[in-house]
Amino acid sequence: MKRQDPRxxxxxxxxxxxxxxxxxxxxxxxxxxxxxxxxxxxxxYRGRKLAIPPGARPTQQRARxxxxxxxxxxxSGAAGGGMTVWDAFAGxxxxxxxxxxRFGARRxxxxxxxxxxxxxxxxxxxxxxxxxILIKPQSASGFVHELRRDTDGLIIFIxxxxxxPKAGAGLVEKLSKTAPAGAIVVxxxxxxxxxxxxxxxxxxxxxxxxxxxxxxxxxxxxxKLPALPG
Numbered sequence: 459m460k461r462q463d464p465r466x467x468x469x470x471x472x473x474x475x476x477x478x479x480x481x482x483x484x485x486x487x488x489x490x491x492x493x494x495x496x497x498x499x500x501x502x503y504r505g506r507k508l509a510i511p512p513g514a515r516p517t518q519q520r521a522r523x524x525x526x527x528x529x530x531x532x533x534s535g536a537a538g539g540g541m542t543v544w545d546a547f548a549g550x551x552x553x554x555x556x557x558x559x560r561f562g563a564r565r566x567x568x569x570x571x572x573x574x575x576x577x578x579x580x581x582x583x584x585x586x587x588x589x590x591i592l593i594k595p596q597s598a599s600g601f602v603h604e605l606r607r608d609t610d611g612l613i614i615f616i617x618x619x620x621x622x623p624k625a626g627a628g629l630v631e632k633l634s635k636t637a638p639a640g641a642i643v644v645x646x647x648x649x650x651x652x653x654x655x656x657x658x659x660x661x662x663x664x665x666x667x668x669x670x671x672x673x674x675x676x677x678x679x680x681x682k683l684p685a686l687p688g
Contacts, residue, residue: 496552499523501559508582511574514549517617517646521672522552525644526560528668528679529613532642533561540564541611546598546629551579553615553644558589564611565590569601598625602632609638617646620674627660630680634663639684642667649676 496516498506500523510516517525541563545554548568558566566589568579576595583591594601598616605612614633618625626647633643643664647657649671657678658666664680671677 496550498552498556498559500526500556501561503555503559503586506555506559508550508552508555509578510550511572511578514575515619516550516552517675518673521675521677522556524670524672525553525677525679526556528670528677529557529561529642529644532667532679532681541613542567542609543613543615544601544605545569545615546601547616547618547625548579549575549617551582553617555582555586557613557615558586563589563613565592567592567594567601569594569596569598571595571597598629599632602629602636605636606638609641612638612641614641614643615646616643620648623647627657630660630664631662633682634661637682639682641682643678643680643682645678645680646675647678649674 496508496510497519498504498508499519541561542565543554543557543563544567545551546569548554548570549572551568554566554568557563566583568583568591570576570579573595576593579593583593598618614637616626616629618629626645630643630645633641637643643661645657645661657676661678661680664682666678667681668677668679
């Protein structure tokens, strides 16, 4: 596994993201969404309130902003509007929707096995006309085999419940065999967890673009390496 110079990627919101953002405009709440604290924080749908499934653990907004800034640096020069984003353990879909709002995407896939999450996802993704959205009531580990190896510009968000850390590691291991070269994985896991030291072992076949801790969360941003010849 190859490590990238961490100085090339940063999460300082005072510095440019590497991609000019479209002028932000206020967006109406997702139909049926509550008035909780979870909102889209940047881009086209900035200010849009999102429904939260019962018992969900959404990524904190400051951490979400930091992740998007890091992705902005990693995607510098890339055409965000032509990308496919997969929010693998979607919950509210906040990570995938935030990406669409800030960078644009051709296609977005949200997978979750919880019926409450699927209901919230359908609410939260209404009125996003510029993106082909697919909501699958399916496990991430099951859907991974449906990914096409020739998918260009693939971004995958992996943030399973902290109570089942092996779910994230297992999916990353599968992606090391199935994801196309160049795919970027954003993996959130609990910092300081007993198995956190083994996380990089699961990421064999990826290069580490960033490894950063925000409060309770540890974020690994990984890029899939081309397969070795032979």
